Amino acid sequence: MEDTQEDFMEQEETVDSDEPSLPPFNAPFRSTRLHIQRSNVCSRAYFVVVMVFFHVYILNVIALLLYVHYNNGPGDLVSGDRGSSAPVSDTGSRLPPPAPSSGELHVEDYSQSFSLPRIEGIRVGHVQQVSLVPDRTHEMRTLSLKPLLFEIPGFLSEEECRVVVQLAQLKGLMDSQATAPSQGQEESNQPLLSLSTDEVFSLLDLNQDGLLQKQEIVSHSRSRDGTWLSPDNLRQILTGLEACPTGMLTLGDFRRVYDVSQRPGQAQSGRLHSRFKQRSKHTWLYQGPGSHHVLRTLRNRVTSLTRLPSALVELSEPLQVIRFENGDFSNAHHDSSPSHSETTCAHTRLAGNTSALTEVSCRYLTVLFYLSSVEEGGESTFPVADNRTYEEQALVQDGVDLTDTQETCGRGNLRMKPTAGTALLWYNHLSDGRGWMGELDEYSLHGDCLVRRGVKWVANSWVNVDPDYQQQARYQRLVAQRYRAKTGMEDHYKSLSHSDLHQDL
Structure with a gap:
């Protein structure tokens, strides 16, 4: 044992003599080795914890993206816009140009939720700039605030007016249902058939x-x-x-x-409705796919002007064209009707109340086009526009009924002389304060003065809306279902046009 220790000492001295002095070998080696092992243990644990948190974070992000995707589909995006459409600003901001005409219906829009934006009138005489056709700006002037009424000169060109008149003549015009009795004839409210x-x-x-x-x-x-x-x-x-x-x-x-x-006098409807008289001829022109391009252009222009959802405009009534000849007129009336539990809107009758007594017209707004100028007479009159208050009894002044345009047209508060190409827009209903259609605006009472010389051609474009928001939504879903069913059948049978759908509905 002693020999071994002596040999080891000799070897160590030999090494020390040949090479420079180094620190002891064994002790530092063991210390360093133990330090590395402890570091590896900590690094692995730290790495595992970091990776766990990283994977959890990635899973949370993926889950959040899936949640947003499935809860913000097209329907919610549309409904989220309800009430968000900003009105036309006082600075005269332009409305968007009309969307390009399409030969297909916006069926995907029929089942969505809609809001009803309104153009701000600001004040009587205020002029706003609107873009309805490319490379051109129209001026829109506020004529009254009660009802909210606007005038847009040059809405139609002379050629467009001529085309609409010619299409109406080709279609054929019929006498209006509400006609005035001939001179000396008693006005009769009796039904057409006499039954016991x-x-x-x-x-x-x-x-x-x-x-x-x-x-x-x-x-x-x-x-x-x-x-x-x-x-x-x-x-x-x-x-x-x-x-x-x-x-x-x-x-x-x-x-x-x-x-x-x-018995006379027992009618429960309003006096104005029971006494409404009109003498004119009219017809209806379809504006959907397959119709004349001028008619489709007018419909697209109405959509751009009103900024209403295109599906609402597409599902509304066809364009009504009216001809007033010498001596023709219409007494003051409302285009739309007040909502009652006993009535249902004619356009949503498929999804309507089956117990309703009668169907009425539900027209959110009216866009009237003057297709010709009139030499004398034929003005559009709003007898009570911007009156401080509205009372039906006040329509009779000094024994004269202001709704009788044959006698009192000149006494109306507001009259517009027909000028070819000019359009009028007014809202028949107030807003309900939540972005939907409210009560009937009684100030929208209007009529047509007697045509004294010349011929008056006008066209009415109405946008139909049910005051019951849920009923309008059910109607839109029903239209979408029926349209998809029909378009699915056309792959096996024949092509179905929108006119077929319109007739069925």
């Missing part, structure tokens, strides 16, 4: 059991023929039935109720 009380009872008694139930009365309201019962008659009959303890009418009960409904 017993015959009316028999027609209403669908199951012929000798008793008249509520559903049998209501079912007639959807016939819309108006040949032997008016909505006023139906209301009176239904009121009598509801007052009957049994909830049914016998023939004897019906005779008493029906006699009351036939």
